[in-house]
Amino acid sequence: MKNAVGRDIPDFLLTGGREVYQGKNYMDGKYLQKAAPRTRRYEKPQESKLVDSIAQALRDCGAKDGMTFSFHHHLRDGDYVVNMVMAAAIDELGLTDLTIAATSLGSAHDPIAAYIEAGKVVGIQTSGIRGRMGEVVSAGKLKTPAVIRSHGGRPRAIEGGEVHIDIAFVAAPTSDCVGNCRGVGGKSDCGSMGYAMSDAKYADHVVVVTDCLVDFPNMPASVEAIDVDAVVVVDSIGNPRKIASAAARISQNPRDLMMAENVAKVIASTPYFRDGFSFQTGVGGPSLAANLFLEQYMDQRGIKMGWAIGGICGPMVELLKKGKVGKVIDVQDFDLDAVNSIHRTPGHYEMSASQYANPANKGAMVNKLDFVVLAALEIDTGFNVNVLTGSDGVLRGAPGGHPDTAAGSKVCIIVTPLTRGRMATVCEHVVTVTTPGDCVDVLVTDYGIAVNPLRPDLTECLDNAGIPHVDIEELKEKAYALVGRPDDLAWEDQVVAVLEARDGTILDVVRKIRPYSPEE
Numbered sequence: 109m110k111n112a113v114g115r116d117i118p119d120f121l122l123t124g125g126r127e128v129y130q131g132k133n134y135m136d137g138k139y140l141q142k143a144a145p146r147t148r149r150y151e152k153p154q155e156s157k158l159v160d161s162i163a164q165a166l167r168d169c170g171a172k173d174g175m176t177f178s179f180h181h182h183l184r185d186g187d188y189v190v191n192m193v194m195a196a197a198i199d200e201l202g203l204t205d206l207t208i209a210a211t212s213l214g215s216a217h218d219p220i221a222a223y224i225e226a227g228k229v230v231g232i233q234t235s236g237i238r239g240r241m242g243e244v245v246s247a248g249k250l251k252t253p254a255v256i257r258s259h260g261g262r263p264r265a266i267e268g269g270e271v272h273i274d275i276a277f278v279a280a281p282t283s284d285c286v287g288n289c290r291g292v293g294g295k296s297d298c299g300s301m302g303y304a305m306s307d308a309k310y311a312d313h314v315v316v317v318t319d320c321l322v323d324f325p326n327m328p329a330s331v332e333a334i335d336v337d338a339v340v341v342v343d344s345i346g347n348p349r350k351i352a353s354a355a356a357r358i359s360q361n362p363r364d365l366m367m368a369e370n371v372a373k374v375i376a377s378t379p380y381f382r383d384g385f386s387f388q389t390g391v392g393g394p395s396l397a398a399n400l401f402l403e404q405y406m407d408q409r410g411i412k413m414g415w416a417i418g419g420i421c422g423p424m425v426e427l428l429k430k431g432k433v434g435k436v437i438d439v440q441d442f443d444l445d446a447v448n449s450i451h452r453t454p455g456h457y458e459m460s461a462s463q464y465a466n467p468a469n470k471g472a473m474v475n476k477l478d479f480v481v482l483a484a485l486e487i488d489t490g491f492n493v494n495v496l497t498g499s500d501g502v503l504r505g506a507p508g509g510h511p512d513t514a515a516g517s518k519v520c521i522i523v524t525p526l527t528r529g530r531m532a533t534v535c536e537h538v539v540t541v542t543t544p545g546d547c548v549d550v551l552v553t554d555y556g557i558a559v560n561p562l563r564p565d566l567t568e569c570l571d572n573a574g575i576p577h578v579d580i581e582e583l584k585e586k587a588y589a590l591v592g593r594p595d596d597l598a599w600e601d602q603v604v605a606v607l608e609a610r611d612g613t614i615l616d617v618v619r620k621i622r623p624y625s626p627e628e
Contacts, residue, residue, distance in 0.1 A: 113492055113544045115616045121606060127613045132515045132547050135611040140468045143269030145310045148337065156285040157339045162196040162317065165338040166275070169313035171197060174205045175274035176231070178311060180303040181212040182279070182291060182440060186350030189279040189317050191219050192342065198228045207231030209271055211262060211303040211461070212506050215239030216350070224250050233271060235259055236506025237605075245604055246502040248620040254503075254605040256496065256542075256618075259439070260465025260472060260512035261610040263306040268468065270612065276311035278304045278331050279345045283318040287336025288329035291441075291458075292451050294320025296345050299441030299450045300420075301330035305460035308335045319345045330458060351443065363554050364394040367523050370552050370575075371481055372401035377573035378566065380478040380518050381405070384414035384434075388474075388513050390482040391421060391442050394523045398481050399423040406432060417464065417473050418509060420446040420456075428455055437473060439464040439509075465512035467610050474509070474516030482510055484524045486538040489580050491545030491560045493522060494538035496607065499531045501597045501621045503605060507542045511610045514547035519566065522548055526555045532587035532594065534580065539597065541616045542607060555586055598622040 109117050111128035122128065159165050177197070179190045190210065197203045206229050208220065213232070218240035223229040225244060230251035235258060237245060245254050257265060265271045280289035281296045291301040296319055308314050308331045316331065316339045371394070375381050387402075389395045400423070406412065413433040416424050420438045422445030427433045429449075436456045441447045450456050465474045474480075485505060486494040493514075496505045514520040524533050534553065549566055551558045558580035559567045570577050598621070605618035 111614065112546070113490065113541050113615065115541060117614045117617065118603060121603070121614055121617070129544065129609045129613045129615045132544065134613065135467065140268050142267050143310060146312045148313070154286060157287055157336060158285055159338045159340055162193055162340050163200045165315045165340050166197055166201055168338055169275050169315065171201060171203060171275060173203055176207040176209050176272060178273040178276040178307045179208065179210040180279065180301065180307065181210060181214070182298040182301055182303060183296065183346035183348065184351045185214050185216045186347035187216050187279060188344060188346045189277060190217050192317070193277050194220055194223060194229070198223055204228045205230050207233065209233040209273060211259065212236035212508070213238065213241055217241055227251065233257065235262065235508055237503045238505065242503035246618070246621060248602050248604050250604065253603045256507060256605055256607045258465065258507045258511045258610045259303070259461050259509040260467055260474065261608055261612065263460070263462035263466045264468040264610070264612060266306050266310050267462065267466070273307055273311035275313045275315060276307040278308060278314060278316045280316050280318040280331070281345070282320045282322045282326055283316045283339055284322055284324040284326040284333070285339060286324060286333040287314070287316045287331070287339050288324070288326040288333045289316050289318060289331050290326055291330055293322065296320070296348050297447050298348060298351060299447035300438045300458045302439035302459050302464060303461045304331055306462050313337045315340060317342060317345055319343060348444065348447065351441065351447065361393065363525065365397055367394045367525070367552050367554055368397035369401045370557060371398040371521055371523050372405055373573070373575055374521060374550055374552065374557065374570065375402060375479055375519070376405040377569045377575055378519060379569070383411040385478045386414055386476055387416045388418040388477055388480045389424070390510070391419060395481045395483050396421055396423055398523070399427065403427065403432060417477070418513070422446060425449040425453065425456070428453060465509050467512070467515070472512070472516065474512045477513060477517035479519050479521065480513040480517040481521045481523060482514065484522050484533065486533055486535055487522055487524065487548070487551055488535050488538045489584055491548040491551065491580065492538050492541045493543040493548060494540045496542045497540040497618060499539065499594065501539055501599070501618070503618060511543045511547065514543045515610060519550065520548050521550045521552060523552045526553045526583060526587045527591050530591050532584070532591050534583045534587045536584060540607060540618055544609070544615065551580060551583070553583060556583055558583055
């Protein structure tokens with residue numbers, strides 16, 4: 109069956125009431141019955157929940173074959189906890205047929221690929237999948253198709269009972285002896301712990317893994333002891349210096365700065381750019397650089413930003429400290445400037461992933477956004493965006509909050525160069541649709557600006573401001589003129605990953621790439 113973005117979804121995936129994507133507001137107003145978390149009661153006073161090892165915590169929580177373990181990725185490429193837990197479960201306890209439900213997975217988790225190949229890990233549910241694990245899943249070696257969800261789609265699925273977490277593992281920079289834990293303090297400070305909150309509330313069991321035990325009570329707690337079964341102290345939960353990636357820094361490239369300036373011009377041309385406006389930016393270099401130019405327009409007009417949300421980086425923290433934004437509400441920190449700000453800078457607050465972007469609650473923060481500026485690996489002439497698969501079809505990215513903020517904001521701006529290396533970024537059809545085109549409003553490239561035909565009001569804004577723009581087809585043809593049209597990828601029938609839209613409908617699938625044959 110074809111969905112609203114023209115992707116053919118196999119019938120075998122449409123069982124149990126599952127539907128194909130039918131538009132960004134298709135599920136609006138429909139009821140979701142929340143799953144009731146199963147809680148093991150502790151009525152007698154407990155002096156401590158400390159246990160000697162992760163293996164012992166697994167035993168105490170009744171770990172067995174076929175379970176689903178969840179993880180959060182606030183330490184990003186510096187995380188050690190996923191690998192430690194899976195080694196304890198598989199190598200020490202001999203467990204098999206396990207599913208990993210993580211907020212994101214990266215190259216730090218390359219060792220998990222071997223467990224997939226050995227058939228010990230049979231399921232992956234995540235937003236991001238990169239590195240060796242992405243290659244192994246793309247090669248069809250995972251027993252079941254990976255399920256890819258956005259940062260808002262994940263808490264929706266957990267709260268609705270679509271994802272049942274047997275044991276949630278919380279990597280905590282600090283914890284007390286009963287499990288009140290925070291993302292600040294100690295030697296592995298990660299800042300916000302917003303992604304761990306839904307897991308802790310809905311999992312059958314919760315294990316806090318920390319490398320810094322502090323006095324009781326460790327307050328205010330991001331994850332509270334009332335949800336925690338065990339606390340394990342290890343030498344190190346990760347390397348916080350690896351939280352930031354190269355993409356999370358403001359670009360000094362003249363091309364990127366030119367695009368960033370044009371993003372700010374587009375924003376300033378709209379009626380939503382007014383005192384108290386709300387804003388989120390992605391972590392790509394041009395996206396972050398837009399903050400600099402936006403500040404100039406704010407100064408010219410004598411206005412301030414009311415609030416900003418998202419994964420937070422240093423540039424937004426600087427605006428907060430200058431008094432140019434009222435509040436910063438934070439689900440994840442992307443660099444150490446943000447880590448060092450949350451809970452320390454007045455007006456910098458933590459929030460859960462559900463509060464941030466869950467489309468199935470009564471008002472996620474993304475639904476109040478005026479503007480979001482996002483990057484893209486690819487964008488096609490239908491304004492569909494891919495941030496998940498490379499040009500070779502291999503899983504090497506993450507939807508993250510991209511689809512959530514695009515759908516919720518009044519103006520979603522994609523900023524990307526027209527080409528990268530020998531690949532056209534603006535193309536006929538993206539490899540994988542991760543953010544549907546009905547959620548994307550404006551494209552800014554180094555060769556021009558295009559407005560989605562669904563937004564004639566924004567076209568009028570740009571015209572009134574004297575900002576030139578072109579049809580996206582023209583940008584596509586320019587890209588192909590520069591680097592040529594790519595050959596179509598050759599796919600096998602096997603589905604290796606299912607991409608859910610944020611509302612739970614099926615947006616796209618990723619199939620196994622057919623190996624190259626010299627005879628072809």
